[in-house]
Structures are given as structure tokens and as C-alpha cells.
Amino acid sequence: MLQEAMRSMRTDPARAAAFCKALLQSDPDNGDAKLLLSEALRLGGDFAGARAIVAPLAAAHPQWFGAQRQLGVILADMREPVAASAAFATAAASTPVHPTIWRDLALQLALAGDEQGARDARTRHADLPLAEPTLGRAAAKLRANDLAGGEEILQAYLKEYSEDVAALNLLAEAQARADRPDEAEATLRRCIALAPKYRRARHALTQLLLGLSRLDDALIEARQLLALDPQSGGAKRLLAAIYMAMSAYDRALEIYEPLLVSDANRAGTWMSYGHALKTLNRTREGIAAYRQAIELAPQLGEAYWSLANLKTVTFSEADMAQMKAQAARADIGAEDKVNFLFALGKAAEDRRETEAAFAYYSEGAALHLSVSNYTAGRLDQIIARSQAVFTHEFFAARKGAGAVPQDPIFIVGLPRAGSTLLEQILASHSMVEGTAELTDMHLVAQSLLTPFEARGGRSFVDVIGDLSPDQLRELGETYLRTTKVHRVLGRPFFINKMPNDFVHTGLIHLTLPNAKIIDARRHPMACGWSCFKQHFARGQLFTYDLGELGRYYANYVRLMAHYDEALPGRVHRVIHEELVFDPETHIRALLDYCGLPFEEQCLNPHENERAVKTASSEQVRQPISAKGLNNWRPYEPHLSALAEALGPVLTAYPDPPK
Known part of the structure; x- marks a missing residue:
């Protein structure tokens, strides 16, 4: 009879309630039947009746997740957020890994005015694996590179759960990968405002800002990320990458060298360490770091290309054999394979094997283009517009x-x-x-366009003529200000x-x-x-x-x-x-x-x-x-x-x- 009640619940809650009542006549202590009856009454709009059924169950069984959560859902429907929060909190304490309990608790805490509690609950929700079915489907779409499909699922979900920070973080990933960094940043900042301790979102925001060369902003976020977890290797690696981008190589080494104690078996850290050493003209140490990365992860194509890219390393027969074997693997990622092919091309070129070298380079280039988002001919439009706009008379009119x-x-x-x-x-x-x-001048140019204009094919050339002398001066001052972080010698x-x-x-x-x-x-x-x-x-x-x-x-x-x-x-x-x-x-x-x-x-x-x-x-x-x-x-x-x-x-x- 319980099975019949469950089958009828969504389509005919009154029929489901009748099944439950019939069962309770013969088995008045059946808790599952009471719980189902409560849900049937709730779906039928009888919130008071539903509450009267489940409240005694929840009081008698504080560890019964189902009863506590059901009470919370009913109280939420009755617009009693304080009481609903208490019920959801009890449920969360008994089953903290439930995929939606922290999300539901966060919403009721926010409605009750406990914003700090809501932020903490949102963070707990976001830190769980994506077991919520809708978010799981969206994540699967993103993994399959179906960005539009994933975003469609997330946008629909967020209409109902607008403060679900796990969903917002996934949406930001879709936006960033679709080359809409402005939208991704806005989504991540909303995410962090809702859950300031949500490390995954702050990490994503920091990476986004680093990729945009907004290094001062990235540094602020990285330091806040590290403050949330001072022992986080990921936060330390990200901070070191920012210092590298800021040309603060010594500061990057100050992070990498102690980090290699805990990251001794992490190939990526050794490779990043090698990049820093190479840049500082400590080439022999850099080569050793790259070799250590290869020892730990022979499939890491970037480490081999980093050696080849020094232009001074001669690969051995063993190196060649290993690179060929790795490049031939069916499970190798496209970017790793590209790196192996270019490294093999350099090795063949050094051996004066012209045909082989060109074949490797060509295969690597074609593969890289096939997985990249490149629109040929874009420069033609910019140059044609530049020739039309940037005339001698145009510049003369703006002298000074x-x-x-x-x-x-x-x-x-x-x-x-x-x-x-x-x-x-x-x-x-x-x-x-x-x-x-x-990239600061590129960012200045991009700042002249709305995201919609940029995606529509317009360029800075199309709007430059509308700027006043003061606006042009402000753009120059912006460039000088944003590049200041790179000027460490005071020259x-x-x-x-x-x-x-x-x-x-x-x-x-x-x-x-x-x-x-x-x-x-x-x-x-x-x-x-x-x-x-x-x-x-x-x-x-x-x-x-x-x-x-x-x-x-x-x-x-x-x-x-x-x-x-x-x-x-x-x-x-x-x-x-x-x-x-x-x-x-x-x-x-x-x-x-x-x-x-x-x-x-x-x-x-x-x-x-x-x-x-x-x-x-x-x-x-x-x-x-x-x-x-x-x-x-x-x-x-x-x-x-x-x-x-x-x-x-x-x-x-x-x-x-x-």
C-alpha cells in the first residue's frame, strides 16, 4: 500500500493520502506511512494538517533525517523561516552529506535574517560533491564541452534556487569557457558575496583575474583564499603563479621551494618551479626541475616541451622513444599530445631530420588549432577600419x-x-x-566596448573617434596605473x-x-x-x-x-x-x-x-x-x-x- 501511495503522490496527492490513512488504520505506529501522509497533505495544500502529522515524529526521533527535513519543508511552505531553519539544521546534523539540505537551510536562514548562518550553510552545500541530480546533469554537459546545454540547465535551475552557490560556480565555469569573462566574473562575485568562505569560487575568480592579467585584483583574491586555508597547496601555487606573472620571480621561488616538501610528488609544481628557475637564468636547475616532473609524470607533455623550448637541450634516444610512446597513447589529452609533437619536432630539427621535423610540427599545429577557438580574418576587419579611421587628419585634430x-x-x-x-x-x-x-593596452582597448559589442565583432577602432581629450588622457593614465605593478626597479x-x-x-x-x-x-x-x-x-x-x-x-x-x-x-x-x-x-x-x-x-x-x-x-x-x-x-x-x-x-x- 505504501508503494501505491508513493506512485500516486505527484499526480494525485488525495489518493496517496487515502492509501496512507488506510494503512494507518491497521498499523497506527507506521512512521513511514505518517511521513508519506504528511507529504500528501502538504502537496494538497493542507500545511497545518501536514505539520500536525510530522511534528510529533520529528520530536520523538531527532536523528530521523526524513522527519526533520519534512518538517522543515512544511514550515518553509508556511512562511516560518526560524522554525524551518531549526528543523533543517537538525536534519543537516544527522545527515550532512545530503545533496540539498544545506541549500534549503541556507535559504531559510537568509529569510530569518541570519545572513552569516546562511553564508556558512551555502559554503557547506557548495563543498559537497554534485549529487543534486540537476547540477550533476549540468556538470556532465560541461565535461562533454556542451557549454550551451550546461548553461541552459543551470539558468533554469537558478530561477528556482537563485542563491545556490554550487550552481552559480558551475555557471561561471560555463561563461568563462565560452569566452565571456565579464559575465563569469560577475557570477563568481555574486557567488562569493553569498558564501565568502566558498574556496572553490574564490579560486576560480582568482584564476579568471590572472588569465585577464588583472594582477592586482588577482593578488587580493589569492591572499584572501590563502587566509581561508593557510595550508592550502592550491592557494599557494596560485599565489606563486600570480607572482610569476608580476615578474616577482624571487617571491614565487619563496613559495615553490618550501612547497616542494609537501609537493615532492606533484609533477606540476616541479614544472612551475622549473619555469621560475629558467626565467631567472638558473637554467641547469630549471632543467633538473623539468626532469623531475617527467620522472613523476611521463605523460606530462608540457615538461618535455619546456625542455625543448630552452633551445639548448639535446634529447637522447631514450627521450625520443619515451616522447613517441606517450604521443601515441590513445588516452593522451590533446594539449599533452601537442606538446609532445612540438618537442619531437624540435628534437628532429636538431638532428637535421627535415622531413620528420616538419611532419611533427605540422601535426602538432593542426591538432592545436582543432581544439582552439580561432576565427580567421578578424585582423582584416580591424586593419581596414584602422586605415579608414586613423588618418593624418584624425590625429592632427586630437593633437595634445x-x-x-x-x-x-x-x-x-x-x-x-x-x-x-x-x-x-x-x-x-x-x-x-x-x-x-x-596585455594592459589590449585591456584598455577592450574597456571601450560593452561585452555585447565585443562579441558582435566591433573593435576599439569603431568607438575611438567618440572619445574626448580627457577620456583619452584617462585611458593613458589607466595604462600607466595598471602596469605599475611590473615596475620594481624604479627606473x-x-x-x-x-x-x-x-x-x-x-x-x-x-x-x-x-x-x-x-x-x-x-x-x-x-x-x-x-x-x-x-x-x-x-x-x-x-x-x-x-x-x-x-x-x-x-x-x-x-x-x-x-x-x-x-x-x-x-x-x-x-x-x-x-x-x-x-x-x-x-x-x-x-x-x-x-x-x-x-x-x-x-x-x-x-x-x-x-x-x-x-x-x-x-x-x-x-x-x-x-x-x-x-x-x-x-x-x-x-x-x-x-x-x-x-x-x-x-x-x-x-x-x-x-
Whole structure:
């Protein structure tokens, strides 16, 4: 009869109640029948009757989860949050792992005015595994990379349970992975406001801010995360990663070195430690750290690529065999396989196995593109709009706008074009500080658009003409303020070596009219081949297809030629081949452009022991040399797609085509 009552409960609660009453006539002490009768009465709207049935059960059996929870549900329906909270709290004490009990308790505590209690209950709910069926389905969708499907489930669920922080955290994950970081941040901040001790959400927010290069904000969240659990290895690793991004490498090492006591068997920590050591020119120790990571996790492709990316490590036959075996595994993740393929490409290239090297690089590049979100042709639109908007007359009409300081020195162009060498030369000067590839100007550009506009294909070029001189000045001041965290030496000038900022040349001039802009340019075939065989830590997706790479280079040349006409003399161009054949002449010209007195040490940048993060870190620690200029030649038969896409840019080099 109980089974009949349960089957009828949702569709016909009156019929279910009749079954329960009939059973209780023959078995008046049947607690399960009383509990079901209470639920049938509640569903029928008889809250008082339901309460009268279950309250004695709950009083007599304080450890009976079902009775306590049922009483809480009825009291919640009766709008008695204080009493409902007490019942839910008793239920939670007896069965703390129930998937929804803490969620229900949090809601009633909030309605009762106990916000601190509600926050604690939300945190307890969020810390449970996702056993709640709806959230479990949403999480499964996200694991299957069905972001839209997962978000649809979560949005519907949150209409009923708007303060479920576990659901909000999942929603933020979906938003972040869908490249909507602004929405993800808002969702995570609401999540943390509801449950300040919810470490998973604060960790996610910190990672999001780090990925957006909002380092000051990330540092604040990381410190709060560590305060919640001072022994948390995850919080310590995240804080160290932020210090690395801030170029505070010594502070990162201060975290990694003691952490390796507890993380001795954690390959990821050894690899991060290796990155820090390599950056600080402690290369031999860095190699040892990478090797330790490989010992612990042979499937960790990034550790092998990190060794290859030093450009000085020679892989043994055993290394080659292990990399091939790992890359061939059916269960290897795409990103690990990409790393193995690029490392194998570098190893084959070092052995002058041209065909094998190109095959490995090509397979790795194609695989990386296949799992990435890249839209070809986006730069075409920005350049066309830039040429139309950023005219000589446009700049003349805004003369005097922007922030006055002349501190920044921008080095722009393409990756692998000699920009790290230029940075090292300038950073060897007593008045100049090298920093990193800073994304702050990109963030300034993004700040001009609403998220909807950015997703709709608009760019900063479409709105720049509407800005007043004061607004342009404020943007320049924002850039100076956000980059300040990277300036630790207190020198008058600092370098931002972000190649992609060539797209922002007009914006840089308008917001920072006294900043210097240096265009680092290298032979398009040499630069293209060097880019194609480089697996970048993030971004630069145009380099993973030779045709797209050639079009990108040609577009870059076209845009910079436009600025040569619109802003004559504003950009100082350094041709890499000319620099390495006649260093002193071109270094003197570079310093003159920057308004810096000549200093002898700029001729010997390899003696500068500053930290270098980029892929050229080991190369710039060697004397300036023309070695490697023609490394692309053996691969020329494979580079026809690159040459065809370059078109007249290739034949006219180093000048732009007429």
C-alpha cells in the first residue's frame, strides 16, 4: 500500500493520502506511512494538517533525517523561516552529506535574517560533491564541452534556487569557457558575496583575474583564499603563479621551494618551479626541475616541451622513444599530445631530420588549432577600419590629447621577430626597466566596448573617434596605473614587449603621445617558420597555419606602412638582419629614438642577468649573432603556403610593397 501511495503522490496527492490513512488504520505506529501522509497533505495544500502529522515524529526521533527535513519543508511552505531553519539544521546534523539540505537551510536562514548562518550553510552545500541530480546533469554537459546545454540547465535551475552557490560556480565555469569573462566574473562575485568562505569560487575568480592579467585584483583574491586555508597547496601555487606573472620571480621561488616538501610528488609544481628557475637564468636547475616532473609524470607533455623550448637541450634516444610512446597513447589529452609533437619536432630539427621535423610540427599545429577557438580574418576587419579611421587628419585634430608621461617603450611586431633581443638591449640601459609581454593596452582597448559589442565583432577602432581629450588622457593614465605593478626597479622608462600591440599603434599614440613605439621586423620567411614551429604558452593562434600566418604578416606590414604615412617618424623600425650585422649603428639609432644617452653595456645585452620569460630567453643570453638567420631554408619546399600568402610583402622586404 505504501508503494501505491508513493506512485500516486505527484499526480494525485488525495489518493496517496487515502492509501496512507488506510494503512494507518491497521498499523497506527507506521512512521513511514505518517511521513508519506504528511507529504500528501502538504502537496494538497493542507500545511497545518501536514505539520500536525510530522511534528510529533520529528520530536520523538531527532536523528530521523526524513522527519526533520519534512518538517522543515512544511514550515518553509508556511512562511516560518526560524522554525524551518531549526528543523533543517537538525536534519543537516544527522545527515550532512545530503545533496540539498544545506541549500534549503541556507535559504531559510537568509529569510530569518541570519545572513552569516546562511553564508556558512551555502559554503557547506557548495563543498559537497554534485549529487543534486540537476547540477550533476549540468556538470556532465560541461565535461562533454556542451557549454550551451550546461548553461541552459543551470539558468533554469537558478530561477528556482537563485542563491545556490554550487550552481552559480558551475555557471561561471560555463561563461568563462565560452569566452565571456565579464559575465563569469560577475557570477563568481555574486557567488562569493553569498558564501565568502566558498574556496572553490574564490579560486576560480582568482584564476579568471590572472588569465585577464588583472594582477592586482588577482593578488587580493589569492591572499584572501590563502587566509581561508593557510595550508592550502592550491592557494599557494596560485599565489606563486600570480607572482610569476608580476615578474616577482624571487617571491614565487619563496613559495615553490618550501612547497616542494609537501609537493615532492606533484609533477606540476616541479614544472612551475622549473619555469621560475629558467626565467631567472638558473637554467641547469630549471632543467633538473623539468626532469623531475617527467620522472613523476611521463605523460606530462608540457615538461618535455619546456625542455625543448630552452633551445639548448639535446634529447637522447631514450627521450625520443619515451616522447613517441606517450604521443601515441590513445588516452593522451590533446594539449599533452601537442606538446609532445612540438618537442619531437624540435628534437628532429636538431638532428637535421627535415622531413620528420616538419611532419611533427605540422601535426602538432593542426591538432592545436582543432581544439582552439580561432576565427580567421578578424585582423582584416580591424586593419581596414584602422586605415579608414586613423588618418593624418584624425590625429592632427586630437593633437595634445592623452597622458603626458613618456615612461612606456612599446616593442611591437610579430612574435619571433627579434623583439626579445631589442628588449634586452634597452633593458641593459641604466634608465630602462624590462618587464614582460603586458596585455594592459589590449585591456584598455577592450574597456571601450560593452561585452555585447565585443562579441558582435566591433573593435576599439569603431568607438575611438567618440572619445574626448580627457577620456583619452584617462585611458593613458589607466595604462600607466595598471602596469605599475611590473615596475620594481624604479627606473624612468619601462618596456612593454607585446608584439600584438602593433594593432593598437593608433590607440597608443592617442592615449600616450610621448610613449615610444618600436617595430621589430624580421624576414617574413624566417619569422614565419620560427613562429610556426613555436608552441606558444597561450594565444598567437594565427601562427599554427602557414597560410594564415602569411596573411597575418602581410596585414601587419600593411598597417604599419599606413602609420608611416599617417604619423611620419612616430614608429622606429628595427630590421633584425641589419641589427645583427651592424649592432652598434642600429643600437645607437635605437637609443637616440628613445632619447637615451649611449651606454656601452647596451652593446653586450647577453651580459644582462635580468629575468627573461619569453621563448628567446636562452638566445638573448648569447652574444648578438647572425647565426640562425637562414634556418628556414631547409624547410623552404614545405613553406609554399606561407610564401604565397605573403605575396609582394616577401619580394619587397625589408620595405613594404608599393
